[in-house]
Amino acid sequence: MKKTFLILLLVSGYVIAFGQVxxxxxxxxxxxxxxxxxxxxxxxxxxxxxxxxxxxxxxxxxxxxxxxxxxxxxxxxxxxxxxxxxxxxxxxxxxxxxxxxxxxxxxxxxxxxxxxxxxxxxxxxxxxxxxxxxxxxxxxxxxxLNQKQLYGTQGIYDPKTKKWAPLPIKDAAHVEARRKALGMISLKQYIADTNAAN
Known part of the structure; x- marks a missing residue:
């Protein structure tokens, strides 16, 4: 019984130490x-x-x-x-x-x-x-740094059209793949959501 209890304590300690709960x-x-x-x-x-x-x-x-x-x-x-x-x-x-x-x-x-x-x-x-x-x-x-962005998160709101659009994107053809790799929604959906919120 004592041995079992000791093992449980050690396992608990392991989870806290290595899992950083x-x-x-x-x-x-x-x-x-x-x-x-x-x-x-x-x-x-x-x-x-x-x-x-x-x-x-x-x-x-x-x-x-x-x-x-x-x-x-x-x-x-x-x-x-x-x-x-x-x-x-x-x-x-x-x-x-x-x-x-x-x-x-x-x-x-x-x-x-x-x-x-x-x-x-x-x-x-x-x-x-x-x-x-x-x-x-x-x-x-x-x-x-006045460089093109990679994910399309930064943009500008046009008061005339009342629409938000992303600033220039480097290698825009692959922006969706980059966003997906980081668990982000599509740029198209992001733009739509941002404009719906304005």
């Missing part, structure tokens, strides 16, 4: 707070842009948006240096996506985005991070 709740809470601040000022900005009621004026929104992005970028650098790209095993799918979203908004530091992209690729290959998020960050970096 337990996530870092402190880091997850930090990422959640960072993401909340990231979204707050973007939401308030959208309200003002759409002539909706906001508790803040444009100057306050823009100032706090800039502060939030700068603070989040500095903290994201510390997290990356300590943990690498935080994947599912460390902070769950939600926490990992929150970190990615914050990095997406570090457009003033493309070198940092590129560094994150390299580390994120390793986690995507291990099925420990989102392939779709990886595609978005890849395209974000490429468009920030």
């Amino acid at each position: 337990k996530t870092d709740s402190v880091l997850y809470k930090k990422l959640s707070a960072m993401f909340k601040e990231d979204q707050k000022w973007r939401i308030e900005s959208a309200k003002l842009y759409n002539h909706q009621k906001s508790e803040y004026d444009r100057e306050t929104v823009d100032k706090n948006w800039s502060i939030a992005d700068s603070t989040n970028e500095a903290e994201a650098k510390r997290i990356l240096n300590k943990y690498g790209f935080p994947g599912y095993s460390l902070v769950g799918q939600s926490g990992s996506s929150k970190f990615w979203a914050i990095v997406q908004h570090c457009d003033d530091n493309v070198a940092f985005q590129q560094k994150v992209l390299l580390l994120m690729k390793k986690e995507v290959d291990r099925k420990n991070a989102s392939g779709e998020n990886y595609a978005y960050l890849t395209d974000r970096v490429l468009t920030n």
